[in-house]
Amino acid sequence: MSVVVKSEKWFKELLFDCKMCGQCVLSHTALICPMNCPKGLRNGPCGGTLDGKCEVIPEIDCVWTRIETRKKDKKYKIHLPPKQELFNTASYVNLFNGKDRETWLPHEFIDTHDIPASSRLAGKMGSGEFVLTLEIASPRTTEGLSRVHAVMKRVGDKVDAVNTTTNAGGIPTLHSTETGKVVAEYGAESIIQFCGRDHDKEDFLRQLENAMDMGYRNFLLLTGDWLPQTERKVAQDTWFPMDSSQMIHFANQQLKDWRARLGLVPFLGCAANPFSTPMNISVDRLAFKRAAGARFCQTQAITHVPTYAEWYRQVRAGREEAPKLTIPSLPLIGSRKIFEVLCRLPGVYVDPSLHAIMERDSFEQDCLDWAFAIADGVIETGAAGIHAMNFGMSPERIDEFLTQIRERAAQARLRAGIKFEPVAV
Numbered sequence: 001m002s003v004v005v006k007s008e009k010w011f012k013e014l015l016f017d018c019k020m021c022g023q024c025v026l027s028h029t030a031l032i033c034p035m036n037c038p039k040g041l042r043n044g045p046c047g048g049t050l051d052g053k054c055e056v057i058p059e060i061d062c063v064w065t066r067i068e069t070r071k072k073d074k075k076y077k078i079h080l081p082p083k084q085e086l087f088n089t090a091s092y093v094n095l096f097n098g099k100d101r102e103t104w105l106p107h108e109f110i111d112t113h114d115i116p117a118s119s120r121l122a123g124k125m126g127s128g129e130f131v132l133t134l135e136i137a138s139p140r141t142t143e144g145l146s147r148v149h150a151v152m153k154r155v156g157d158k159v160d161a162v163n164t165t166t167n168a169g170g171i172p173t174l175h176s177t178e179t180g181k182v183v184a185e186y187g188a189e190s191i192i193q194f195c196g197r198d199h200d201k202e203d204f205l206r207q208l209e210n211a212m213d214m215g216y217r218n219f220l221l222l223t224g225d226w227l228p229q230t231e232r233k234v235a236q237d238t239w240f241p242m243d244s245s246q247m248i249h250f251a252n253q254q255l256k257d258w259r260a261r262l263g264l265v266p267f268l269g270c271a272a273n274p275f276s277t278p279m280n281i282s283v284d285r286l287a288f289k290r291a292a293g294a295r296f297c298q299t300q301a302i303t304h305v306p307t308y309a310e311w312y313r314q315v316r317a318g319r320e321e322a323p324k325l326t327i328p329s330l331p332l333i334g335s336r337k338i339f340e341v342l343c344r345l346p347g348v349y350v351d352p353s354l355h356a357i358m359e360r361d362s363f364e365q366d367c368l369d370w371a372f373a374i375a376d377g378v379i380e381t382g383a384a385g386i387h388a389m390n391f392g393m394s395p396e397r398i399d400e401f402l403t404q405i406r407e408r409a410a411q412a413r414l415r416a417g418i419k420f421e422p423v424a425v
Contacts, residue, residue: 128420
């Protein structure tokens with residue numbers, strides 16, 4: 001290690017707890033080193049931040065919550081993923097010779113919202129039609145696809161799209177596209193997941209284009225959960241290759257090329273957490289992803305309507321004429337054991353009202369009634385649809401929910417006086 005590198009390391013570790021990425025962005029992050037985020041995020045907090053604490057290491061404060069609370073510049077520009085070849089080199093030298101120019105300078109977004117997406121889901125949401133999506137976890141092996149067949153036989157004609165997960169919770173599974181093949185057999189579209197944790201830029205864009213070649217049009221781009229077998233620490237070897245905003249930005253840059261070359265435009269989606277605090281940081285984070293190119297948003301599980309309503313009011317402030325493209329997630333609870341899983345998920349807030357229901361001797365019907373009440377509440381705020389997530393609810397009650405929810409949505413919109421003007425998204 002050269003004298004210059006050693007000197008910078010000593011000086012910047014002392015003042016800024018520097019992690020020697022070699023492409024310093026301190027001038028853009030209120031002099032707080034963002035590489036102290038265990039995931040190495042360079043554009044804002046992940047969706048697992050609750051009460052200002054880190055999702056990965058809850059004992060420490062979220063680095064990006066500290067940055068966003070302190071910094072004054074709210075311009076929507078994006079930092080690209082850091083170059084690994086510059087790790088443990090002198091950022092001052094890299095600045096002088098221009099090696100870090102691409103990664104320390106923030107980049108402008110590209111506005112492509114005039115290019116309509118090519119999916120049926122996009123068309124339905126653009127027309128203001130209430131949409132119902134369902135989450136199905138991809139199995140670990142092909143043998144598990146029989147479970148997906150069984151679910152789709154029951155619900156395939158009731159849902160508009162199915163979110164097929166990839167490596168949910170960091171547990172290895174079949175890719176989202178493999179599960180999506182089963183979904184397609186029953187006439188529903190898939191929402192394919194990609195996580196920045198799992199791909200660099202080139203690999204991601206290649207796999208996204210391959211997925212479009214396979215017939216997929218809807219994509220949910222996520223930063224990703226921490227891998228369960230990985231030590232929870234702040235270190236260069238565990239930084240994620242990309243965050244969700246970078247994925248959205250890179251895909252958005254390709255839209256004109258894909259439209260010209262493939263005749264297709266993917267429907268790009270992102271995630272948001274209405275229960276992250278401070279709430280304004282969550283609202284700004286979603287606005288940032290919209291600027292990057294996200295067309296629709298799927299939220300974390302909603303268990304308290306007033307909090308969601310206030311978050312959504314802030315999200316919509318100044319955008320009253322923009323299309324409503326937020327789909328809140330709704331947990332369907334039917335098992336105490338699986339309810340405990342929900343309570344342990346990163347970034348999920350579980351309201352005391354749901355805890356109280358789960359303490360009753362018989363809770364299954366009450367959970368269904370609770371789910372209907374949450375759905376009514378979020379729809380009355382203007383949500384574009386509902387994303388149903390099964391946490392142990394029986395097939396009979398799930399079918400009851402899926403069968404009734406569209407009529408209840410129509411009634412909820414009527415009560416709230418909600419009207420939608422068709423737009424291309």
